[in-house]
Amino acid sequence: MTASGSSRSPTSPVQVFLLVLSVAGVATSWVFFVGEWPSAASLMLNFVLLVMIITANLIRGRQREEHERLARRSFLSFPAKVVRLHREEPLATYLVNRKVGSLRPVGGRLYLTTHRVLFLPHREERVLAAKEWSALGGDVVGARVVDRDGFDLLGKRERLSIAVRGESADEVFAVTEPHTVVEDVQRWRLSFVD
Known part of the structure; x- marks a missing residue:
């Protein structure tokens, strides 16, 4: 993975x-x-x-x-300043742009870990007040590929959409191979199903 x-x-x-x-x-x-x-x-x-x-x-x-x-x-290792959960290890990582509003793409890395999915913005983005985002594995409802919606700066390619329980909107990421990443997220999500 x-x-x-x-x-x-x-x-x-x-x-x-x-x-x-x-x-x-x-x-x-x-x-x-x-x-x-x-x-x-x-x-x-x-x-x-x-x-x-x-x-x-x-x-x-x-x-x-x-x-x-x-x-x-x-x-496949966390940056030094990331607060880890107990015995958390990264399983996969992807270069992505996270959609924040309609005009703000934030570049960073998306990690699938043993406990959660985690987005860490690049250092330059953190200087511009970009925040990290995470969701526990049990709260991730699903992942799918979505088309570009309206005018935004993520480009013309398809995107990865992650649905999280309790959040009103899906988190959307522009990633190089969204179909492959969706398959990885779906397999990863199965490890949290009881």
């Missing part, structure tokens, strides 16, 4: 093919300009360059995977 991106292999078959093709291109251009096939030394040099390029891609791919792993881990 974590919101994480997929990483592709650093040495895909397409990359290997392109590297071999580039070596063949160097050899062919040598024949075209010099008029004879390259010597064993120049073929060996091309081979060494090919190995260096593949090694660099492998290292870069491992570094990218490590950065993604660290990013996922850091996103």
Whole structure:
């Protein structure tokens, strides 16, 4: 249920093919300009360059995977100043814009935790007096995807709507993949049903 991106292999078959093709291109251009096939030394040099390029891609791919792993881990931890409930842990997080009035989108993160759904505005938004919002898991009635309603600044995309028991209006969030987030919220909500 974590919101994480997929990483592709650093040495895909397409990359290997392109590297071999580039070596063949160097050899062919040598024949075209010099008029004879390259010597064993120049073929060996091309081979060494090919190995260096593949090694660099492998290292870069491992570094990218490590950065993604660290990013996922850091996103699935609360900021230091958040008041936690007893034994509360984050389960998933999403970058969202929360609809506050018709003309005020507030950027931040939406967390699904072991106890509640929690919206934390970005630091810049808190400076502008944006408040955090939360609802206990047992109070969340449902989640659905809603279309854009009238004029507002959340953009033209579909939104996530979370219905909470006791609140007159749903909380609306603009999120990148609202259908996926709705499925995550619905699965998360089942853990609070008796």
